[in-house]
Amino acid sequence: MSLNRLLRGLGVFPVSLGLGLFTVPVVEARDWNQYSVCVTQLQKFNVSGDNAAIACSDALIPKELSECVSMIGNATPIDGNNSVNACFQVRRPIDLGNCVADIYNAVPSLATVDPDTDTEEINLLTLLNSCRTSSRPGFYSECVIATAREVTDMDPIRAMDICLSAQDFPRSLFPAYNE
Structure with missing residues (x-):
């Protein structure tokens, strides 16, 4: 009797599993194409279709x-074209994106605008380029966030310069390495 119940249970299982497969949503082929995703996302940030196509086709990933x-x-508020150029020039674009977003969100004085000059744009391009130049963006x-927060009256641009120069090999500590 228990064998009969077991066999009936096994027979029902494949049927229920098979019916479950029909509930999977249908996804268009273009949704799986990473180039299509790339071009579509870049265009959302005001990158022209031609520039988006060139950048995505040349990108490693x-x-x-x-x-x-x-x-x-x-x-x-960094322009999409500037972002594309910076993201294209690094080995780890995701790390660059995190670096820029983290610093911008944590250091509010980067977004201050001087009415006489376009200070905000200069600061944002400096932020983008310093994260791009950094060998370890995370x-x-x-470093920039801690330095800008913890040091009284620290200009965020100065904090970026200090942290970027700290990544260089400390030749003064190891003079024999200079040879």
Whole structure:
């Protein structure tokens, strides 16, 4: 009797599993194409279709390029074209996007605007370029955030310079390495 019940249970299982497969949503082929995703995302941040197509086709991993631009575009007012150029020039675009977004959100004085000059744009481009130049964007953003917060009257641009120069090999500590 228990064998009969077991066999009936096994027979029902494949039927219920098979019916479950029909509930999977149908996804269009273009949704799986990382180049399509990349171009679409870049265009959302005012990158022209031609520039988006060129950037995505040349990118090593197009989804990471577009994710980097999206992270920067969602967190800052940085122009999409500037973001594409920076994200394209690094090995780890996601780290660059995190670096820019983290510093911008944590250091409010970066967004201050001087009515006589376009200070905000200069600060934002400096932020973008310093994160791009950094060899370790995650540690760099932590350094900038801590330095700007903890040191009284520290200009955020000065904090970026200090943290960027700290990543260089300390030749003064190891003079024999200079040879």
